Amino acid sequence: MKPSLQVASNPRKGLLYSLAATAVVATNYVTAKYALGGFNPWTFSLVWTSAAAVYTFLVVLISGRSREIILPRGELAAMVWLGFATAATMILAWLSLDLLNPAFAAFLSRFSPVLAIAFGVFFLSERLSLRLLAPAGLMVVGGCISMVGRWQIVGLGVVFGLLACCGVATQRLIAKIKVSKVHPNIVTFYRVFVGALVLALVVLGVGKAEFANVEGKYWAVMLLGAFLGPCLGHLLMFRSYMYWELSRASIVVIVQPLLVIPLAYLVFGKFPGGMELIGGMVILIGAFWLAWVHR
Numbered sequence: 001m002k003p004s005l006q007v008a009s010n011p012r013k014g015l016l017y018s019l020a021a022t023a024v025v026a027t028n029y030v031t032a033k034y035a036l037g038g039f040n041p042w043t044f045s046l047v048w049t050s051a052a053a054v055y056t057f058l059v060v061l062i063s064g065r066s067r068e069i070i071l072p073r074g075e076l077a078a079m080v081w082l083g084f085a086t087a088a089t090m091i092l093a094w095l096s097l098d099l100l101n102p103a104f105a106a107f108l109s110r111f112s113p114v115l116a117i118a119f120g121v122f123f124l125s126e127r128l129s130l131r132l133l134a135p136a137g138l139m140v141v142g143g144c145i146s147m148v149g150r151w152q153i154v155g156l157g158v159v160f161g162l163l164a165c166c167g168v169a170t171q172r173l174i175a176k177i178k179v180s181k182v183h184p185n186i187v188t189f190y191r192v193f194v195g196a197l198v199l200a201l202v203v204l205g206v207g208k209a210e211f212a213n214v215e216g217k218y219w220a221v222m223l224l225g226a227f228l229g230p231c232l233g234h235l236l237m238f239r240s241y242m243y244w245e246l247s248r249a250s251i252v253v254i255v256q257p258l259l260v261i262p263l264a265y266l267v268f269g270k271f272p273g274g275m276e277l278i279g280g281m282v283i284l285i286g287a288f289w290l291a292w293v294h295r
Contacts, residue, residue, distance in 0.1 A: 014244025083194020
């Protein structure tokens with residue numbers, strides 16, 4: 001039986017790790033959007049997750065925790081479920097990003113911390129005030145505003161994005177439950193390793209893999225992004241769960257669009273336009289309101 005990794009609550013460390021993770025994962029929206037110019041979303045999901053699995057395995061080796069990869073049956077089952085949730089999230093998230101402006105996709109993904117907060121309440125007995133219903137409702141209104149008159153353009157991307165938010169929240173719940181028994185490096189490894197295996201079966205099985213004629217620049221950006229987001233970003237995020245509640249760590253993630261907007265402008269030279277921007281700002285206002293109530 002492996003010893004527990006339970007550590008004392010430390011809000012300062014939890015905050016710092018959450019902020020670092022939020023900043024690093026924010027790059028996903030730009031690196032992935034750029035790389036999707038060369039890959040289709042299915043192939044991209046496979047190569048992105050596979051690259052992240054290699055990176056995290058190297059982190060496990062360098063950190064001297066390779067023996068901890070062998071897990072008891074109960075913990076292994078949870079890691080398999082984490083991998084399945086990751087595979088589903090990857091496909092849905094990149095199908096969504098392929099259709100949406102990266103900054104608006106970041107606004108939309110604010111629903112994932114809201115769901116994570118709800119999961120923390122219902123599954124981990126974390127505290128929740130009924131006053132959170134109003135800001136959560138405002139976020140839903142913002143999502144509806146963004147689609148007014150543009151369903152044929154952004155509608156499917158929004159649906160994929162919201163389903164991806166459910167997958168993200170599920171991953172965070174499993175990770176929060178297990179980081180007291182399984183080191184965050186190992187959790188991060190299993191997340192992308194099992195996810196890559198599932199994606200390989202799905203993508204190759206449905207014949208969606210297309211590697212030919214992908215330019216080197218797209219491979220380079222994909223490899224960089226796979227290290228920053230699903231590897232380094234999640235190593236930091238899962239470590240924050242050792243010191244802080246899931247709901248509070250999720251609140252920090254709400255600020256992510258404020259980092260994505262300037263990154264997207266620098267790389268693509270554009271902001272979200274029209275109803276996307278208005279709806280996105282309403283979502284962000286609702287998210288900050290929710291954070292203030294739940295602080």
